[in-house]
Amino acid sequence: MRNKKHIILITGTFFFLLLMSGWIKAREKLSGEEIVKKSRQIFYSAGKDFKAKVLMKLISKNGKRRIRELTMLRLNIGESGEQKYYMYFHRPADVRQMTFMVWKYPEKNDDRWLYVPSIKLVRRIAANDKNSGFVGSDFTYEDVSGREVAEDTYTLKGEEALNGKPTYVVESTPRDEKSTYYSRKVSWIDKETFLPLKEEYYDKRGNLSKRFTADKIESIQGKATIMQRSMANVQNGHRTLVIFEKVNYNVGLKEDIFSERYLRNAPREWIQ
Amino acid sequence: MMVFLRAGTFIFLFALTIMATNAQEFELHGFIQANFSLRITETGENRTPNGSPIPDFLLGDERVQLEITRSGKDASLLGKIDFFYDAIDKQAYFDIREAYIDLKLGKFDIRAGRQIITWGVGDLVFINDVFPKNWVALLSGQPLQYLKFGSDALNINFFPGFASLQMIVIPFYQADELPRGERLLSFDPLPDITNRKEVQPEMKFKNTQIAARLYRYLGKFDVSLYFYRGFWGSPPGMVINPDEGLLTFTHPRLIVYGGSLQGAFLNGVLSLGVGYYDSREDPGGTNPGIENSQTRFLAGYQRALSENLTFGCQYYGERIQNYSSYERNLPPTFPKRKELRHTVSLRVTRFFKYQTLRASFFMFYSPNEKDYYMNPEIRYELGNGLWIAVGGILLGGEKDHTLFGQFEKNDNIYFVLRYAF
Numbered sequence: 001m002r003n004k005k006h007i008i009l010i011t012g013t014f015f016f017l018l019l020m021s022g023w024i025k026a027r028e029k030l031s032g033e034e035i036v037k038k039s040r041q042i043f044y045s046a047g048k049d050f051k052a053k054v055l056m057k058l059i060s061k062n063g064k065r066r067i068r069e070l071t072m073l074r075l076n077i078g079e080s081g082e083q084k085y086y087m088y089f090h091r092p093a094d095v096r097q098m099t100f101m102v103w104k105y106p107e108k109n110d111d112r113w114l115y116v117p118s119i120k121l122v123r124r125i126a127a128n129d130k131n132s133g134f135v136g137s138d139f140t141y142e143d144v145s146g147r148e149v150a151e152d153t154y155t156l157k158g159e160e161a162l163n164g165k166p167t168y169v170v171e172s173t174p175r176d177e178k179s180t181y182y183s184r185k186v187s188w189i190d191k192e193t194f195l196p197l198k199e200e201y202y203d204k205r206g207n208l209s210k211r212f213t214a215d216k217i218e219s220i221q222g223k224a225t226i227m228q229r230s231m232a233n234v235q236n237g238h239r240t241l242v243i244f245e246k247v248n249y250n251v252g253l254k255e256d257i258f259s260e261r262y263l264r265n266a267p268r269e270w271i272q
Numbered sequence: 273m274m275v276f277l278r279a280g281t282f283i284f285l286f287a288l289t290i291m292a293t294n295a296q297e298f299e300l301h302g303f304i305q306a307n308f309s310l311r312i313t314e315t316g317e318n319r320t321p322n323g324s325p326i327p328d329f330l331l332g333d334e335r336v337q338l339e340i341t342r343s344g345k346d347a348s349l350l351g352k353i354d355f356f357y358d359a360i361d362k363q364a365y366f367d368i369r370e371a372y373i374d375l376k377l378g379k380f381d382i383r384a385g386r387q388i389i390t391w392g393v394g395d396l397v398f399i400n401d402v403f404p405k406n407w408v409a410l411l412s413g414q415p416l417q418y419l420k421f422g423s424d425a426l427n428i429n430f431f432p433g434f435a436s437l438q439m440i441v442i443p444f445y446q447a448d449e450l451p452r453g454e455r456l457l458s459f460d461p462l463p464d465i466t467n468r469k470e471v472q473p474e475m476k477f478k479n480t481q482i483a484a485r486l487y488r489y490l491g492k493f494d495v496s497l498y499f500y501r502g503f504w505g506s507p508p509g510m511v512i513n514p515d516e517g518l519l520t521f522t523h524p525r526l527i528v529y530g531g532s533l534q535g536a537f538l539n540g541v542l543s544l545g546v547g548y549y550d551s552r553e554d555p556g557g558t559n560p561g562i563e564n565s566q567t568r569f570l571a572g573y574q575r576a577l578s579e580n581l582t583f584g585c586q587y588y589g590e591r592i593q594n595y596s597s598y599e600r601n602l603p604p605t606f607p608k609r610k611e612l613r614h615t616v617s618l619r620v621t622r623f624f625k626y627q628t629l630r631a632s633f634f635m636f637y638s639p640n641e642k643d644y645y646m647n648p649e650i651r652y653e654l655g656n657g658l659w660i661a662v663g664g665i666l667l668g669g670e671k672d673h674t675l676f677g678q679f680e681k682n683d684n685i686y687f688v689l690r691y692a693f
Contacts, residue, residue, distance in 0.1 A: 058626060064655075066653070066655065092657045093301055093656075093693050094657050096301060096692075109539060111535075118417035119388060119416065120389060120420075124494065124534050124536075124541045124543075125574075126539075126574050126582055127536065128576050129578075129579060129582070131579050132576065133580065136628065137626070138626075256431075260494075261431055261436065265374060268345050268348070
């Protein structure tokens with residue numbers, strides 16, 4: 001009788017430890033996809049909402065600079081990945097007060113609206129050009145609001161130290177070749193913050209085409225945030241530098257901000 | 273009485289705004305622009321109404337626009353004034369483009385003053401947007417923003433939640449700017465009557481124009497219903513007095529009911545719009561000097577074809593309601609319009625070199641009137657706020673009296689250089 005109890009106890013403990021070790025092992029060894037999923041969540045969806053002043057410097061090969069300055073508001077709608085974006089342009093002067101609104105959905109095209117202040121026009125614009133440059137920069141629309149995790153397959157290539165920080169090196173390959181301009185992308189993802197520190201995009205011929213770098217990371221309200229980033233086209237020498245200022249999470253944005261009312265009449269308290 | 277009421281309201285709103293904007297600073301912006309347009313067609317023996325030869329320049333326009341804004345949480349001000357010199361007339365002018373006060377009062381947004389109002393879903397087609405337009409600017413190569421000009425209006429927006437309601441009251445009528453033979457040559461059905469005048473609706477309370485829009489998101493579409501009560505802008509009405517040899521342009525009463533829908537469809541954006549133009553002073557369609565009642569409708573679709581390349585197409589139709597009485601009552605010298613006039617339009621826009629260079633092409637073509645309007649344009653961004661555009665406006669058709677065909681002697685090449693600050 002006692003023996004039987006012992007056997008059950010020992011077997012139970014054995015299975016418990018076996019399961020635990022498996023779980024610990026899984027925790028240690030995240031798959032490439034899990035790493036990217038976590039990284040995207042932190043990079044594009046941190047907090048309930050987000051507000052920042054964004055300064056973009058578009059720099060040509062011969063050093064000519066153009067400026068884009070905007071206020072970006074972002075609100076997460078539930079947990080499904082749905083988001084709403086509101087972007088109000090301050091500079092340059094000829095696009096001043098122009099406002100761009102995006103309702104982003106998982107697994108279908110965004111809804112996008114544009115407000116043209118000179119003729120007080122609000123209109124929907126086509127949203128199927130994910131690979132077009134955002135306001136003439138090296139960042140595509142997809143780079144700004146995030147690509148669906150399910151659109152790529154991932155391989156964890158290993159772990160590497162980048163500027164003294166331990167990173168996961170993950171390679172992404174598009175499932176549908178036509179869905180994007182890259183044939184593969186290599187990302188160095190910080191093991192601690194899960195932010196991408198560097199990404200290299202290879203074109204359809206397999207040549208390196210663009211390089212993303214996170215140049216300055218700060219902790220804002222306990223959330224690691226890339227305050228300065230750049231995207232360089234290594235083939236033509238054009239690059240875009242993006243500087244975030246006045247970053248705040250969980251500021252209490254309401255969904256009604258993301259509507260025609262505020263497209264036509266910007267919410268002053270949020271865009272200063 | 274009305275004057276006092278209006279002045280009182282204005283003072284009240286102004287006082288409220290001063291209080292609300294106290295803590296904020298004024299901002300000054302604007303631009304400097306040179307805009308020239310050269311006719312590339314022969315005008316022959318044509319003369320302007322005062323007998324001088326038709327100028328080869330359609331535009332010699334140098335202007336400064338100043339925009340003063342003061343923004344607060346609950347109230348804002350905007351003043352936008354153009355100072356410009358017309359090198360063809362050798363005259364300097366100023367134009368108060370906009371001057372308004374905005375108030376945010378809970379579920380209400382109120383805009384009072386001179387303001388540009390735009391609504392609807394068409395691309396250069398306006399069914400329910402009956403607000404003043406400058407067609408001369410569009411045809412002679414001014415930037416698109418000059419197609420619209422301000423209405424002196426009270427614009428009340430109410431957002432109760434389930435839908436949004438916009439109510440616009442315009443006490444002062446503003447007629448569209450239409451070609452009158454001075455620089456743009458157009459078809460004239462009565463060339464022998466040279467004595468002409470325009471009579472605008474009297475500044476009476478009963479002539480206040482009212483426009484309203486009720487709108488909301490419905491599923492994946494933006495849906496709007498529209499109403500307008502006012503006057504025919506373009507084309508205007510005509511009263512002929514043969515004894516005096518006088519042609520008077522008038523603005524007969526008009527009511528417009530309509531609706532529109534815009535939303536994502538097949539990887540692009542679908543737009544549908546419809547409007548019924550109820551010609552109140554000619555219900556039976558028997559008066560040839562007043563537009564017949566009409567139904568106007570459009571269907572448009574736009575999408576990106578590849579990176580930095582977008583494409584849009586649109587169908588627009590205009591059906592005369594009482595066509596048989598229109599036919600019966602048409603004076604013999606007047607060309608007969610089709611019962612249904614329709615156009616198809618195409619817009620292609622492509623960006624190059626990090627969107628510093630934009631090439632665009634827009635075209636209207638009417639399959640049954642066989643006439644067209646074409647506007648190719650290249651625009652280059654030189655630096656922060658500085659851009660240059662060169663384009664052409666090409667007009668023509670089989671007949672010299674159709675909407676675009678009548679302007680065939682006005683083909684032009686235009687040039688815009690602007691520095692915005």
